[in-house]
Structures are given as structure tokens and as C-alpha cells.
Amino acid sequence: LLETANRAPSAGNLQAYEIYVVRDPERRAALARASLGQGYVASAPLALVFCANPGRSATRYGDRGVRLYAVQDATIACTYAMLAATALGLASVWIGAFSDQQVWQAIGSPEGLEPIAILSVGYAAEQREPARRRPLDSIAHYLD
Numbered sequence: 001l002l003e004t005a006n007r008a009p010s011a012g013n014l015q016a017y018e019i020y021v022v023r024d025p026e027r028r029a030a031l032a033r034a035s036l037g038q039g040y041v042a043s044a045p046l047a048l049v050f051c052a053n054p055g056r057s058a059t060r061y062g063d064r065g066v067r068l069y070a071v072q073d074a075t076i077a078c079t080y081a082m083l084a085a086t087a088l089g090l091a092s093v094w095i096g097a098f099s100d101q102q103v104w105q106a107i108g109s110p111e112g113l114e115p116i117a118i119l120s121v122g123y124a125a126e127q128r129e130p131a132r133r134r135p136l137d138s139i140a141h142y143l144d
Helices: 002-006 025-034 054-087 100-106
Strands: 017-022 046-052 091-095 114-122
Touching (some): 100 114
Antiparallel strands (some): 046 114
């Protein structure tokens, strides 16, 4: 998962993100509390916390790097990890609803970073039908 996330494209190839690998049950429980009580964060064996590193992006892109590119870099890396998990037969849940401050405390308060997403990874407890998606003709707009 980490190797795949590391290969994700990023603005200027700066990789303006950090990934915190959380295996410790107490820290996962703290992340579950930070995630508004989403208990599967604690029950899954692994949580990956993707943080934007705005300072890294600012070196080349200034304010736009801080506001946008670092966040995009972190989300792309998370998406790559999520796709890798699926390819390995694992289940994952992208968590975006959380208290930044509580996540920060759970991962050790790293200076200058912004938590963007938590990816809870494990084996699915149940098999679900794929979620319905909008039809392509309602989201794709061709400008020929």
C-alpha cells in the first residue's frame, strides 16, 4: 500500500504529504473517537493517516501550493493506497469526517501538517453490493 502511495503523481513531484501508519490499537481507538465515533477505524488492523505538508509544496508553488497542491497530493496518494488495497483483496474506508485536533493528537502532533484523510484498511466483515453511481451521461460533458 505504501509503495503504491509513494508512486502517486504529485505537483512538481514534491510529494507534499506524509503518511502515518497506525497499527497500535489505542491510537486507532483515538482515531475512531476523532472520527466522530466511526468504530471500524478501531476494529480494522490498520489505519493510514494522510497529512498535507503545505510547507513542502510552498517551496515551489507559494500560496497555491499551500492551499491546494499539498491537499491534492495527499488525496491522490490516499486514492492510490485505496486502489492498492482493493487489488490486494482488502477493504478500505476513506474517512474525511474528523476533528483535526484530535487526529493530530492521536498521531503525535506533527508540526506544520494538516490531516486530510484517514484510510481504514482490513478485511471486509460483509460483502455489499456496489454502490449505485450516477450514469456517465449525467457527469461526462463532451465538448467536441
